[in-house]
Amino acid sequence: xxxxxxxxxxxxxxxxxxxxxxxxxxxxxxxxxxxxxxxxxxxxxxxxxxxxxxxxxxxxxxxxxxxxxxxxxxxxxxxxxxxxxxxxxxxxxxxxxxxxxxxxxxxxxxxxxxxxxxxxxxxxxxxxxxxxxxxxxxxxxxxxxxxxxxxxxxxxxxxxxxxxxxxxxxxxxxxxxxxxxxxxxxxxxxxxxxxxxxxxxxxxxxxxxxxxxxxxxxxxxxxxxxxxxxxxxxxxxxxxx
Numbered sequence: 535x536x537x538x539x540x541x542x543x544x545x546x547x548x549x550x551x552x553x554x555x556x557x558x559x560x561x562x563x564x565x566x567x568x569x570x571x572x573x574x575x576x577x578x579x580x581x582x583x584x585x586x587x588x589x590x591x592x593x594x595x596x597x598x599x600x601x602x603x604x605x606x607x608x609x610x611x612x613x614x615x616x617x618x619x620x621x622x623x624x625x626x627x628x629x630x631x632x633x634x635x636x637x638x639x640x641x642x643x644x645x646x647x648x649x650x651x652x653x654x655x656x657x658x659x660x661x662x663x664x665x666x667x668x669x670x671x672x673x674x675x676x677x678x679x680x681x682x683x684x685x686x687x688x689x690x691x692x693x694x695x696x697x698x699x700x701x702x703x704x705x706x707x708x709x710x711x712x713x714x715x716x717x718x719x720x721x722x723x724x725x726x727x728x729x730x731x732x733x734x735x736x737x738x739x740x741x742x743x744x745x746x747x748x749x750x751x752x753x754x755x756x757x758x759x760x761x762x763x764x765x766x767x768x769x770x771x772x773x774x775x
Contacts, residue, residue, distance in 0.1 A: 537564070537629040539660050540636045541643035541653060543667020544581040547763060548743040551673065552585070556665045560586050564633035567593035567625060569648045571600055577763065578638030593628070593635070595621045595648075601718065605695065622655035629660045640763075642667045646693075646714060670765060671712040674742035678749050680769050683710045687770035694719035694766075698726055705730035710770025716760045723766055724752060732768050740764035 540559050545551040560566065560582060570576030576594070598617050603610040628635050639649035643664050656662065671691070675682045683689045690708040692701060694715045705711055705726055713723055716738075727733040736752040741763045752766060 535632050536660050537631065537633040537635060539625065539629060539652075539656055539662040540634065541647075541649045541662070541664040542636045542638055543642045543647075543665055544578045544638050544640055545668040546641060546670045546673030546743045547577075547581060547741060547747075548673070549581055549585060551668050551743060552581070553665065553667065556667065557585055559636050559663075559665055560590075562634060563590070563636035565591040565593055565628055566636045566638060567595055567621075568638040569595045569597065572596045572598075576638070578640050581640070582638060593624065595624075618651040618655065622652050625652060626656060626659070629656070639667065641670045645669055670742060670763070671714070671767070674739040674749075674765055675712075675767055677742045677747060678737055678739060678767060680737065680767055681771045682712075682767065682769055684771040689770060694723050698722050702726040702729045705732050705768070708770070711766075711768040713766040713768075716764040716766060717762060718760070720760045720764075721758045724758070727752065727766070727768070735768050737767045737769075738764065739767060 540563065542556050542559050544556065566586060568576040568579040570579065598613045599610055625635050625637070637649050637652060639647040641647060643649040653662065653664070687709040689710045689712070690704055691712045691714065692704055694713050701723070716723060724733065727736050733753050737749055738752040738755050739749040740761055741747045744763070
């Protein structure tokens with residue numbers, strides 16, 4: 535008998551926004567795995583801290599690199615691929631022993647989540663379940679009270695890490711946009727929005743749904759520092775502007 539792999543969406547940050555099914559999965563798990571930067575406790579683990587039993591075995595998966603090397607650099611690709619291979623092997627050993635392993639993923643597991651790198655390595659070999667989570671963008675536009683799309687509006691979800699010219703082109707060619715992966719890319723995002731004529735509409739949200747959440751029109755925000763949990767919203771529905 536093999537165990538079971540569960541990708542658990544922890545939602546945008548507020549533990550109360552986790553699904554009942556996700557909480558039940560944590561209660562039933564034999565071990566919980568979480569991704570984190572080396573030396574950190576991990577955002578996903580922080581969200582579920584009060585929802586797990588005290589003696590729950592934890593499997594920390596520490597990234598070997600984050601922003602120290604450009605993602606297009608061959609050294610980055612080699613290091614991160616080896617990391618996901620090793621992480622999958624570590625979890626496979628637990629599954630082979632018949633354990634239920636829950637892997638935490640901020641937001642939704644299959645939407646820009648690290649969990650998906652384990653999923654493609656393990657889901658064809660073991661019984662697997664993915665529990666969806668409320669995405670960060672949904673949590674943020676709800677916090678902002680911003681109607682994002684309506685009718686025939688087109689919504690584009692864009693990573694802030696993409697090439698500046700391509701980001702500008704796509705912003706100019708969509709009704710609404712959510713820009714993810716902001717962080718140190720905020721100056722570039724600001725320039726792209728301005729070039730596309732959309733800066734005045736853009737709203738910056740950080741740590742959406744968390745206790746220390748904040749939001750402001752991007753044109754009014756002078757600081758270009760942004761935490762991991764941040765994104766930019768550009769509404770499409772005319773009435774919301």
